[in-house]
Amino acid sequence: MTRHVPIRDTATADPMIVMADVEKWYGGFKALSAINLSVRRGERIVLCGPSGSGKSTLIRCINRLEVYQKGEIRVGGTRLDDDGHSIDAVRREVGMVFQHFNLFPHMTVLQNCMLAPMRALKLSRREAEETAQRLLDRVRILEQADKYPAQLSGGQQQRVAIARALCMRPSVMLFDEPTSALDPEMVKEVLDTMIGLAEEGMTMICVTHEMGFARQVADRVIFMADGSIVEEAPPDTFFTQPRHERTRKFLGEILRPH
Amino acid sequence: MGLGEFLFLLTGLKWTVALSAIGFVCGAIGGLAIALMRTSGMRPLERLAAGYIALFQGTPLLMQLFVVYYGLALVGLRLSAWVAVSIGFTLHASAYLGEIWRGSIEAVPRGQSEAASALNLKYVSRMKDVVLPQAIRISLPATIGFLVQLIKGTSLASIVGFTELARAGNIVSNQIFQPLLVFGIVGILYFLMCWPLSLYGSHLERRFAVASR
Numbered sequence: 001m002t003r004h005v006p007i008r009d010t011a012t013a014d015p016m017i018v019m020a021d022v023e024k025w026y027g028g029f030k031a032l033s034a035i036n037l038s039v040r041r042g043e044r045i046v047l048c049g050p051s052g053s054g055k056s057t058l059i060r061c062i063n064r065l066e067v068y069q070k071g072e073i074r075v076g077g078t079r080l081d082d083d084g085h086s087i088d089a090v091r092r093e094v095g096m097v098f099q100h101f102n103l104f105p106h107m108t109v110l111q112n113c114m115l116a117p118m119r120a121l122k123l124s125r126r127e128a129e130e131t132a133q134r135l136l137d138r139v140r141i142l143e144q145a146d147k148y149p150a151q152l153s154g155g156q157q158q159r160v161a162i163a164r165a166l167c168m169r170p171s172v173m174l175f176d177e178p179t180s181a182l183d184p185e186m187v188k189e190v191l192d193t194m195i196g197l198a199e200e201g202m203t204m205i206c207v208t209h210e211m212g213f214a215r216q217v218a219d220r221v222i223f224m225a226d227g228s229i230v231e232e233a234p235p236d237t238f239f240t241q242p243r244h245e246r247t248r249k250f251l252g253e254i255l256r257p258h
Numbered sequence: 259m260g261l262g263e264f265l266f267l268l269t270g271l272k273w274t275v276a277l278s279a280i281g282f283v284c285g286a287i288g289g290l291a292i293a294l295m296r297t298s299g300m301r302p303l304e305r306l307a308a309g310y311i312a313l314f315q316g317t318p319l320l321m322q323l324f325v326v327y328y329g330l331a332l333v334g335l336r337l338s339a340w341v342a343v344s345i346g347f348t349l350h351a352s353a354y355l356g357e358i359w360r361g362s363i364e365a366v367p368r369g370q371s372e373a374a375s376a377l378n379l380k381y382v383s384r385m386k387d388v389v390l391p392q393a394i395r396i397s398l399p400a401t402i403g404f405l406v407q408l409i410k411g412t413s414l415a416s417i418v419g420f421t422e423l424a425r426a427g428n429i430v431s432n433q434i435f436q437p438l439l440v441f442g443i444v445g446i447l448y449f450l451m452c453w454p455l456s457l458y459g460s461h462l463e464r465r466f467a468v469a470s471r
Contacts, residue, residue: 065372091378102373106391115387116377161373168377 015074016041016172016203017062022071024057024227031057032068032227041171044198045205046214046235049224050250055207058224059174062205063094076171092120095165099177101157103149103164109136110145113164121168128167135163139193155186159193166197173197175206209254215239223247259439263430267440270426271447277422278409280344285351285408292356294385297363307356314353320414322346327418343415347408354404362397363389395466402459406452413448423447 017039024032032054039045047055060066061073064080064087073080078089104112113132117123123131136142139159141152149157158178165173175194179187191213198204198217208214214221214235221238223231223246231238231247239255242248295307314322326349327342337345366389374384416425427444431437 063376065375088378091376094376096373096376098369098373098376100369102367102369104370104373104388106395115383116374116379119383119387120378120380164377 018074020072024068046218047207053224054227095170096174172203270423274423281347284348288352289355293359296360339420362393399463
């Protein structure tokens with residue numbers, strides 16, 4: 001990975017996602033505490049941190065797969081609350097890619113990509129199929145359109161999952177450890193697809209330990225521990241001059257040559 | 259045993275099949291409702307469905323048929339034996355199928371409905387398009403097993419005077435005094451209905467075991 005995606009001038013753009021003092025509890029366990037985060041349109045964020053630090057919980061709050069108890073989340077101007085309309089409005093903006101792909105196993109690749117546009121966007125079958133084919137082509141997997149997920153490799157499945165999310169025309173993409181369940185030789189094809197998305201200006205929040213990807217693509221790297229944001233900085237600063245001891249320790253562990 | 263007696267048995271068989279079919283089809287509708295209530299995430303609905311399942315799994319089918327037939331008559335609702343046993347079997351099958359399908363719905367990985375939610379699919383589509391097709395597949399062996407139980411269970415309907423296969427056998431046996439022969443034939447008829455279903459059930463089980471490997 002040699003090219004560096006140029007950082008767009010995002011200082012003037014309006015915030016796409018705002019999290020203000022967000023707190024989340026699982027019973028008596030505080031999973032997120034005092035999360036303040038603002039993501040501008042077109043910005044690329046990489047979230048990292050030890051397991052159990054709340055990274056996944058944080059991004060799952062953004063599209064309401066998890067409810068939070070305190071604070072406020074706004075996505076594209078919509079305040080996210082219990083109201084069905086606000087959840088609908090937010091999910092329309094936000095696509096998500098999961099660690100374990102979560103493709104629908106009883107549908108073909110093409111059907112996986114057509115279902116939500118037909119049901120949620122009310123596209124006609126023909127429109128949905130055209131969109132699906134275009135995006136499957138973009139992740140270079142169109143020739144597998146009539147196969148079932150179980151017939152594909154992990155990397156292929158994850159690329160289908162990315163195409164499926166893109167079919168809903170999201171303005172933000174959330175990635176929850178998209179390469180953690182993949183065999184090493186398949187990581188690159190998925191990262192390349194994500195880099196392609198970044199180059200087109202997609203707003204992205206990626207939970208990942210792929211530090212090469214973070215260096216190349218991220219505008220900001222955020223380090224979390226114990227449910228809090230410990231440190232955030234542009235990748236150059238983050239990797240060369242981490243300020244906090246915990247960040248240094250984490251980077252030491254994750255960047256140690258194997 | 260003459261041809262007349264045998265044809266009488268076949269008439270009983272017809273009612274056994276009809277009662278099983280009604281119990282299964284109406285029970286499937288009721289069972290789907292129970293299973294969806296039980297997995298709805300809404301406490302009152304879940305409690306209600308759990309209570310219904312507990313009641314009908316915790317009491318004998320025979321007693322349930324009695325209560326529907328005589329109980330409803332007591333409160334002034336006089337139903338024919340046919341209608342009463344149909345209601346009884348529907349209620350019974352709803353509870354068991356509801357519980358089987360609740361288990362199957364919960365056996366579908368959580369990531370499936372999460373992915374559907376993230377794609378902004380609403381509850382109806384999430385269930386109809388994503389969760390239920392997978393749950394039904396998982397539940398098929400158990401569902402067929404229950405259908406076999408239900409077919410054999412219809413013999414209890416004879417207790418309220420409904421002339422299905424078992425009661426037809428009883429009547430014929432009382433006329434020709436050859437109980438072993440008559441009930442032998444009755445047994446064979448039950449077996450011919452249930453065995454192919456059991457075979458089909460274990461066939462499906464094997465197929466899914468291979469598919470999920």
